[in-house]
Amino acid sequence: MTARRPCPPAPGPLEEYAARFDGLFFSLAQRRGFREYLTGLLAPRDRNKTLTCLAGAEPMAGVGGLLVQRLQFFLSESPWEAEQVNDRRLELLREQEATAPHDGGVIVIDDSGDRKDGTATAHVGRQWLGRYGKTDNGIVTVTTVWTDGRIYYPLHTQPYTPAHHFDRGRADPAFRTKPQISAALVARGKEAGFACRAVVADCAYSASDDWYLALRMPGCPTSSHSGRTAAPGPAPASRTPRSMLPVPWPAPAPTIRATGCRSSATSATDTPRPGGPRRPA
Incomplete structure (x- = not known):
């Protein structure tokens, strides 16, 4: 050779x-x-x-x-293969004592949009771009980040493909909403060995029944914009407000809050985590 x-x-x-x-x-x-x-x-x-x-x-x-x-x-x-490179990156993070995941961490869901002219690029379309605070032509990527308040790093990403790219629009079997994409990314993160005590996201995700149901399947704990911590309880009733649907917990944990419409995590003592929004005075 x-x-x-x-x-x-x-x-x-x-x-x-x-x-x-x-x-x-x-x-x-x-x-x-x-x-x-x-x-x-x-x-x-x-x-x-x-x-x-x-x-x-x-x-x-x-x-x-x-x-x-x-x-x-x-x-x-x-x-x-980009996925193989990312898998190796996550493997190196798990191997290092300073970055190894543990059960006290949190998986944060968010999406990021960038402007893009034209219509030929994959995943491009007129859609809400949170970075700019308006609807514009661009590409949006859903991401997951693991953090324990001491360190944080990205896990997985996947572009969101607007409905007009599919033959049957939102009714097309291949179409996936951002909440559906994010739930799949959380499951991938847990399968890759990145345990967590909660999953947090902004209000755009917690308003989706699909998001709660998808996260219940892999048994992921969640927190919504309501400021409540998900806790053990029965399956959600049809009339229960979506922001208060209980999701199974592996064990009791301190309060996790997602405030406003940005992903953030705070400890039981309300200590801001890296990357979270500033608290109002």
């Missing part, structure tokens, strides 16, 4: 981390592209969502440069 050609190393301590992913790439170009992508994401640069910035090139003049084109090929054309 031919030995692998050595890859130019990533800067500083990043190389040790990047090398843990080498087995997922079959070519030198892919391993090099992965290191360049990681470096671009973590380097202190503005506009780190653009290819030119990721490659360290000028915004307009550098578009046709070698580094930009090479990174473009790695991200859009090269045959590697």
Whole structure:
């Protein structure tokens, strides 16, 4: 078997981390592209969502440069599996004592929208973009984050596909609402070993019966915008307000609140968690 050609190393301590992913790439170009992508994401640069910035090139003049084109090929054309890379990332988080998940953590659900012109891009459509506080043409991604108040990191992401992309619209069997997508992501996180004592989301999710029912199936504890902690109880009655539907708990836990219309978690002593909204004075 031919030995692998050595890859130019990533800067500083990043190389040790990047090398843990080498087995997922079959070519030198892919391993090099992965290191360049990681470096671009973590380097202190503005506009780190653009290819030119990721490659360290000028915004307009550098578009046709070698580094930009090479990174473009790695991200859009090269045959590697993003899910496998994410699975390896989560595996590394579980292995480290400082980042290993435990039963006292919380899974936070949220979505993020970005503007996008045109109609040809997958998942694009006119929809609510919470980042901008208005309806506009863009792409929305549903995400899950694990946190225990000390650390936090993303688990899984999935783009939301608007109904007009499907032949039968919202009635199409393949269509999934954001609450349905988020419930599936929570289940994936728990299956991957990221235990939690609660699942929190903003009011847009807790207003969905589908969301509560989907979370009951894997036995995930939840908290809604009502400020109440989900607690053991019978199956929800048809007239019970959706914001107060009980969801099975594995064990009693301190109060978890999701306030306003943003995801947040607070402890039993009302200590704000990282990333949560400021409390009104």
